[in-house]
Amino acid sequence: MRGFLCEQWRVRPERLTPSTRLLHDLGIDGDDAEEILLDFIERFHVDFSSFHFTDYFGSEAGAGGRWLVRKFRGGDALHFAPLTVQDLLDAANRGRWIEHEKHEV
DSSP, rough: OOHHHHHHHHHOOOGGTTTOOOHHHHOOOHHHHHHHHHHHHHHTTTOOTTHHHHHHHHOOOTTTHHHHHHHHHHSOOOOOOOHHHHHHHHHHHHTBBBBGGOOOO
């Protein structure tokens, strides 16, 4: 799993912890988030039918600007729920996403 995440996100392994958040910590949003999640679903055969993308990520339009505002103002201006590495690990282990069991960091 770690190799997949490092390959997809192009980050060093030491930057990834269970509590690393895709949007808030790595700046993954919009089409990039969608592409990574689709690759994750295909690679690990995870049922994400109950996952609500718009609860966690915005659209591609303005994605970079939203992340910059959060990064430099120190807050989550748009209040997207965090999606963590641990959330993905749990879903992969179960083979499906369970909305009410997501982690809050």
